Amino acid sequence: MIASSPATNTSENTNAKIPPMHTERSDSGTGERSLHMSPSQRRTSFSSQLLCRCCLRNPPVRVTIYTHMRSLQLLGTSTVRLVFPGSLVCATCIIHVVPLIYTLAPAKEALEYEDTVMSMDPKHFADGNPFVGDPREELDQAWDGLLENIQISLTADEFSQVRPQLGDNRSTLVLPDGGHIVRFRVYHELHCLKWIRKWMHREHYWPDLTGYALHERRWHIEHCLEEFRMHAMCHPSLAPATFYFLDRKTSDEITADGTHVEKCVNWDSLQKWTGERRVDLNTVDRKALVEGG
Numbered sequence: 001m002i003a004s005s006p007a008t009n010t011s012e013n014t015n016a017k018i019p020p021m022h023t024e025r026s027d028s029g030t031g032e033r034s035l036h037m038s039p040s041q042r043r044t045s046f047s048s049q050l051l052c053r054c055c056l057r058n059p060p061v062r063v064t065i066y067t068h069m070r071s072l073q074l075l076g077t078s079t080v081r082l083v084f085p086g087s088l089v090c091a092t093c094i095i096h097v098v099p100l101i102y103t104l105a106p107a108k109e110a111l112e113y114e115d116t117v118m119s120m121d122p123k124h125f126a127d128g129n130p131f132v133g134d135p136r137e138e139l140d141q142a143w144d145g146l147l148e149n150i151q152i153s154l155t156a157d158e159f160s161q162v163r164p165q166l167g168d169n170r171s172t173l174v175l176p177d178g179g180h181i182v183r184f185r186v187y188h189e190l191h192c193l194k195w196i197r198k199w200m201h202r203e204h205y206w207p208d209l210t211g212y213a214l215h216e217r218r219w220h221i222e223h224c225l226e227e228f229r230m231h232a233m234c235h236p237s238l239a240p241a242t243f244y245f246l247d248r249k250t251s252d253e254i255t256a257d258g259t260h261v262e263k264c265v266n267w268d269s270l271q272k273w274t275g276e277r278r279v280d281l282n283t284v285d286r287k288a289l290v291e292g293g
Helices: 091-102 105-110 137-146 156-166 185-200 211-234 267-275
Strands: 002-004 021-026 033-037 043-045 061-064 079-082 113-118 152-154 180-182 242-245 254-257 260-265
Touching (some): 105 156, 137 185, 156 180, 185 211, 260 267
Antiparallel strands (some): 002 079, 043 061, 152 180
16 A cells, blocks of 8 residues: 655664654645655645546645654655555545555555445444444344454564654563564554443443443443544544435424445455454463563
8 A cells, every 4th residue: 555765864863763744735736735744854746737546636645754664664764655546645635545554564464445335224233233222142242253363472573663753762571482462553442442332222232330430331331432542543534424305395403414435444364464463361361471471
């Protein structure tokens, strides 16, 4: 999904921090859209004759970014070409693609993207859906299946590739075989959704929860909701919803239709990759874990 042009500076700053991205703006007089970055970064617009391969409307941009993620071969001031696939994308679409730069490098081989129609019929979305509805064995098994690979093991080399994402260069627990234990953020988000569902049906899942234990559980849900707020504001979806009258002859009530097309990860392929590296913290010998890996 991402390719880079030959680096113009091959010196690598292993202590570099990834500078923040800023909002996009229009270059007055050119009609082109470009990603306005911090002063330490440069941005260059391609000819307006080219079109973004994502939306097929706007001219694409070229982004120069400073990082030291060796796995992506972004050295010094190399140009990062964001592909969707095979061509550059515009500044409007780039906010959805830029997170791919920071995708956990060892897992990039498992990321397959598909055009997916995102739609939800408010009357029928629960029909045959094992993830929604009242508590039942089928629902619990479906959610447990989503989370079975919540912890995985990376090799020392793979873990060195993800360190730039950690911000503080921290370590993690290491298995006796040298595997470094990590968790992908997506699994934490699914864990939070599962707990929110359980909170909605706490009379079924936690019928005897009272006092401080009940307070602690509620605070865990607050933590989960705050995680979703932060993530939504960090990676905002700009997919548009349209509006229409329900029945203009009888009412002025208006509703929205949020159906849109997105490039979604093939979840089965990611689950297969993480499943091959699964770590069960409930069965691992914790005395054998080494700190500081």
